[in-house]
Amino acid sequence: MLHDSPVINVGGLDIDLSVVLMLIVTCMIVFLIARLATRNLSVENPGKMQNFMEWVVEFVQGLISSTMDLKKGKPFLSLGTTLILFIFVGNMLGLPFNIVTEYNDASKAHIFGQEIVSVTEKIHAAQERHPGEEVEVGISWWKSPTADPAVTMGLSAMVFVLVHFVGITRNTKGYFKHYLQPYIFFLPINLIEQLSKLLTLGMRLFANIYAGEVLISVLIALGSSGIIGGIVSIPLLMAWQGFSIFIGSIQAFVFTILTFVYISQVIETHEEH
């Protein structure tokens, strides 16, 4: 029921092909939207797409100014806009459809002349446990890139590195002092806090989107189980997909604003009260 990802092994390195595909698709869509919106830029007579893009930029500007001084936050404006667009588009991509290929035989699980490791491993493991039985392994090619923990952790790690880099370069004294506050023996707690920020930022996004996709595939499985299941599953699917759009938007928003909150925490000098 739950589908695996197509992992191939190139030169000892595992590569998830669905992630590669979805990253490319997401980047292409975001770039296309941004490029279409900024194709015919006009100061006095903006088109519909330009208005939309300006709305997005102003929305991100609002997020920045709500967390820190807009002057200090201006350099992060395009980062924030890219983040929110990338995550939003990524979240939406997994909703409308899915592409699944199923394999019974380990020898057929190949793509571009490469063995799909995740499939063959699973088939071999199943055959060892129950020799002679039919096994079926589904591979999902189309999914939200943000439903992959590695992708969200990658984004989260990028934010983490950026935050600490900005903290060290722009607010050196305040940054290091902050670890020893309020007392010197709070150092381990502060370190854990930083680490938890890294983990929660990535995991929150991943878990929300992954859970949404799991429920969608569960409902699809219910729908294909029989006539009654199909009748029941359609309204449920509609409701859940609508809710997933909502969750996807919220998660894109949350990720972006948390990025700004973390940045503002390290560049704002805290005065002693």
Next chain:
Amino acid sequence: MHFVPSSLVLALIAFLILYFVLNKYAFGPLFSMMEKRRELVLQQINEASQTREQAVAYVEEQKQALQDARKEAYDIIEQSRQTSSKQTEQLLDQAKAEAARIKEEAVRDIQSEKNKAVEALRSELGSASVKIASKLLEKEVGSDAAQEELVDQYLKKVGGRS
């Protein structure tokens, strides 16, 4: 679900490429355009307030000019009224003086005419009385100058009394 470490790196690379490409081809121009629009709006607001100030000043100026014109018109009317009344008076005075002069002249004329008439009458009367006397006296009284003078004197006394 697997955690594939290469995906993390791939995601990072993909995102960074997207970030730089967007920054260069989409957000850079968009931000500069938005900045331009902000400046344009600011400039237009300034211009509008300037124009409004100018309009207010202009209206004030117009009001002042209207006030001045009204005052000037009032002055002119007042002045002409004064001049006309003065002129009337002057004309009246002139006419009075003229009338008085003409009257005086007439009186003088009458006087001189009267004098002349009296003079003529007197001389006529003198010669007439001499003639009467010579007619009466004939020879005794010649046309002697001494005699005429005597009569003249006498007549003067009479005329002076009359």
